[in-house]
Amino acid sequence: MHHLPRLVLITMLAGSALAAEVAQPPGDPASFHVFLLMGQSNMQGHGKPYPAAYDRPDPRVLVMQPDGGWRVASGPSGGSGIGPGDAFARAYAELHPGVTVGIIPGAKGGRAIRELSKGAKDRDGDPVYDRVMALAQRAVQVGTVKALLWHQGEADAGDRRYLDKLDALIGQVRSDLALPDLPLVAGELGGFAAWTGAFNNDLQRLPTAIRRSALASSDLLGHVGDGVHFSGPAAELFGRRYLAAYARLAEPGLVAAADALVERTRPRLPQDVGLVANGGMEAGDRIPTGWDQAWTKEGALTPVRDTTVTHGGSAALRIDTGAAPADGNISLALPIERVAGRCLLVRGWIRADGALGHAAACFTSGGGTAANAWLTILDAKDAQRAWLRFSAEVAVPVEATRAALCFLVTGTGSAWVDDVEVLEVPGRRVAPVGRPLLNGDMELGDELPDAWDGLYTASGSLLAARDTEMRHGGAAALRLSTGTGGGDGNTSQSLPGSAVAGRTFRIRGAVRGDGAGLRQCALCVSARDKAWKNVLWTTVVDATGKPGTWITGEAEVTFPATTERASVCLLVSGSGSGSGWIDDVELVAVEKP
DSSP states (O other), rough: OOOOOOEEEEOOOOOOSOOOEEOOOSSSSGEEEEEEEEEEEHHHHHHOOGGGGGGGGGEEEEEEHHHHHOOEEOOOSSSBBOOHHHHHHHHHHHHSOOOOOOOEOOOOOOOOOGGTTTTOOOTTSHHHHHHHHHHHHHHHSSEEEEEEEEEEOGGTTTTHHHHHHHHHHHHHHHHHHHHOOOOOOEEEEEEEEEEHHHHHHHHHHHHSSTTTEEEEEOOOOOSSSSSBBHHHHHHHHHHHHHHHHHEEEEEHGGGGHHHHHHHHGGGSSSOOOOTTTTTOOBBSSSTTTTOOEEEEEOOOOEEEESSSSOOTTTTTEEOOOOOSSSEEEEEEEHHHHHTTTTEEEEEEEOOOOOOEEEEEEEEEEEEEEEEEOOOOEOOOOOBTTOOOOEEEEEEEETTTSSEEEEEEEEEEEEEEEEEEEEEEEEEEOOOOSSSSSOOOOOOOSSSBBOOOOOOEEOOOOOOOEESSSOOOTTEEEEEEEEEEEEEEEEEEEEHHHHHHTOEEEEEEEEEEEEOOOOOOOEEEEEEEEETEEEEEEEEEEEEOOOOTOOOEEEEEOOOOOTTTTTEEEEEESSSSEEEEEEEEEEEEOOOOO
């Protein structure tokens, strides 16, 4: 789990709590390079913890304000943390001595592409596109708009016409700004979630589907704990990948220097734990070495080392059903003593051919006191003769006695698998299945309790901290405070869906609220499915209307079997200054007879 050695501050774009230094662009537009940042929350910026350098003013990076003025970059430009645009701007300035960089924050969390298109208004009635274009047209008067940096798609992950809609949007931007060759650089969604795989595979077509465009890879990038938003280190590396993609598209002379900036950040990526010795299928004769474990419910599956159809290297694993329909899988067992209690990133490439009902990459674990868990990472049954990448982050329960990477095949035909890797995500702990919540007493941590690193703001500003003065028991509690102008949101701990889906837990804890501006304060549990749809929301303890008093309570919660992501959170809402606290939170499995 990520450790946050700093206070986390969320602000709306209109007013940063950091001292915003008003700035004027340089007089020569040719030396003022401007970039549009558009999309949804990951471009808005939720990455934390982030390097302290981002809190230090950078006089060569300016951020446009809602009124069209400029301030010196200091802290996140538009969200609760840094995004790839923040990192891009600083890295771009480093590679362009004598140039001042301007960024226009135009991203807005949770918005679908239709809400961000010309003439549309979002769910709040905000004409996002028109508002951002008005700012961009002002920027054209004082600088040179160099590119549109785009990150969006979490709200449109099932839309097979997404690239057509994005092509229309960038075409409109180019027309409105009279910049027909304006480059577009987009980024993949996080590969840590299984539901992003098909969308990211579609995005591979972007450079050929959209003129003057490039794609930045999200490969191996981690999240803040919610399975959606990139962490601070990930956002920094992602921004540098955006820069490398931009250089290949628009400034080929800077490719080597941009690649060097990417490599400088690579040590923060997950480390290979050597769990798949022959993931490239290079070793072996008739069958790739180690890939001979088969299970069938119907028919027969035959693993073959194929040297004709490969993704990379000299061979791939081919799984044949023969003439008769089959239903089963080829699997690779992982050494449980090396994976139990770890968070792993599983990735590779898969393709299909024939009348297949399924050709899917899956991960399974269980045994002991750990419930059986089966995660379908990507089903390639409809991708005839095309290699698709699969990638997902999986948590192996501490109590698990078995874990395996499986390739499920049903119907009649063949499936191929190649370049398979299993990587450990460093620093991420997996709680025991019976008690999947970590650090519920808030004893561990510095300025923020360990594991409680999810932070979401719907409006206003929020500040999360580990409070050693106001506590229910032990040495500390978790505090979430609203700003003077109020705030609405929560701070949370993410729970692995594989550990809670379909199971019943008893949750208990203590909650306290205080402050004249506080309207609501509660301990809650939530869950979402693969499509990011809410499938559970339960208020466990509500301290609303009971200021200055610790309120304790408990509830029994059953997580739906469709749960992909879950969280325990402290919810606060206020029209002015106020604080909420939680402490001594427990989540214990209830074993049903």
